[in-house]
Amino acid sequence: MSSPEDVLHLKRLKETEPIQNAWDNWTTTREALRETTALLGDPDLRSMASEDHAMLIESLTDIIKTTFPAILVPPSRTAHLSALVELKSGVGGSEASLFLGEMLRMYLRLAQAFRWKADVVTSSELDGGGIRDAVVEFKGAGAYDTLRWESGVHRVQRVPATEQSGRLHTSTVAIVVLPLMEESEANDEALYSMDDIKIEVMRSRGAGGQHVNKTESAVRLTHIPSGITVAMQDERSQHTNRRRAFQVLASRLMEAKLIREMEARRASRRNLVKSADRSDKIRTYNWPQERVTDHRIGLSLRNLTSVMEGDGLQDFVAAMKRDHEETQMEEALLE
Template identity: 50%
Template sequence: MLSIHRGLRAVPRIQSYNRAWYSVAPPKSNAARREYLGQLERDGAKALKVIGKRVQQRARLVQQVDHSASDNEQIKIAKTLKELEPVQEAWDEWSRAREAFMQSLPLLDDPDPTMRAMASEEYSSQLATLGNIMSSTFPGLLVPRSRTERCGALLELKAGVGGAEAELFRAELSRTYVRSAQLRGWRVESDSIGESVEIHNDGAYDVFRWESGVHRVQRIPQTESNGRIHTSTVSVICLPLTQEDDSLDLGNILNEKDVRIEVMRSSGAGGQHVNKTESAVRLTHEPTGITVAMQDERSQHRNRAKAWRVLRARLLERALAADIVRRREMRRSVVRTSDRSDKIRTYNFPQDRVTDHRVGLTLSGLETIMNGERLEVLTNALQQAHDMELLDEMAESDELS
């Protein structure tokens, strides 16, 4: 099983980005036809198990409805029944589609060509319905809402191995993220060289968090005279941006008393302003040793505000990572987690393809991805893998309880 960011698993086939098999022509034998459904149910076994248990729970509660019980008990049962209604409806839809699918199988061999054509259409339609329920409806009902759904995103990009070529690709990748966010209508701020990109919209972190890791590019640099392909890397870190009063139920993320504040004169290129005023700000979070220095702006006030945002984002990312570790330990399972030094994606320009190694997904049309137009195909596949992992956790939790 492939490991990806924070222990994410490979996308099961039913969660795949390629659903062409839902609409393929029916095979000739009923055994092969049933195999499509069998594969669907095997890939989504965990989701079916959890949904089935929720349906059984609702059936038991329906039997417990008793006017002789206390009002508090009745209110609690009624509330739970209301919460489980969408699960029951989805299960009923699955059962109806499955029954219709099975009924269409013998009719595919009917001697009447009209009947065969109708059965073939019904077969493909119900198979597509079953696939959509398994890949979208069930996870949508079972996967809990993300605690970071109100977070913006802070992307930090650093050139790795490859010298000037790595730096060039870092700038290109930064533009990819800016363009992808703009296509969603989100507000984006980026520094002059693209090492830092801030996206100030709810949900941005949940979209771009899958970009954290090492991105590898393979191409022929413009300065290469012999036509050799060079390999360079760029490291990306995505941090959650939140409002100051939003702790995401992870405790007190930042206590200002724990932060040492220093102001100093800016350094480096910048004209007369450099070394003239104390506009640069450095914050040090003493409990963790995390340090943030900011001198992008000429105003100390703006540098200070940005430094606090970055410090809070790094502390929040640290808290989220620790929370995930605790959750995995509670499951008593050994899960290999990906360090940021692991290669997560390869951009191969000569072959015009991008491969995300965490889910084994390869896409052609590299230019459209670098333009930000199809980046969501990759992020959607990773989100689906994450959802399926949560379903696995829920199924295992039910087994332990």
């Protein structure tokens, strides 16, 4: 019968097996490349060797870009989480609201591509066709890890349809992406104690007349230790508003926890990294130049129409994912 020490040793060997296999593949391919490179000087073998040389270079590149990151980057703690996305129009008045509506449709198309279930929880539509703010749930594994890089200020530069002089306007939309926490997940993470929650119920504020809610269906939660407050009044049922309010509160507390952990790791290494401050303008959408620029990774692509109406947003999602994995690899090597 195996001892606990033997079982632990076998488990560790099993965990390191993919690393050993990847390293063996790397060293074997690299050695084959050296031998092939030597054959390039032989006129009789140059043609055949050049084909093998290109294939081996491609294999080594794939190992570096795909195999090693997949092994060295630790599994994401939030890979299973859905996402709660808040969109708020910023500077630019009606133009910002119009842009917000276009961004909302952009994210709903992304949800279809990844086969997430999208539910617009709230949406404040304006008479001019724009949207002042909106909250959307994206339910599906990987939704939070994919969308979290969208948090920040998105800037649009274009000539509004109502602009007579052709002057370029700049407007902004602020995006906040939170991990969507179900009650059981919040309990598992021990995000809050009910003793720390102040619960208030009140009448929903409406437009007046027949729209005034005659019952106390609105709910406001206050997390006393952090001061985070969540108010929900969009549903007529107090029970539904309460459930949604606790869901949003748990999401915000989980995000705060993730940020604290990330900052603690960075501080411990005294490593300067890119800021995650939401006040930063993270991306610019320039209509005259048909250009989208992500300022965090310095990536500019002239595919604005594809980003807004097709699958171009996935290019930026993939680039941010690669950048994150490379950062994690660097941190792992420092450890």
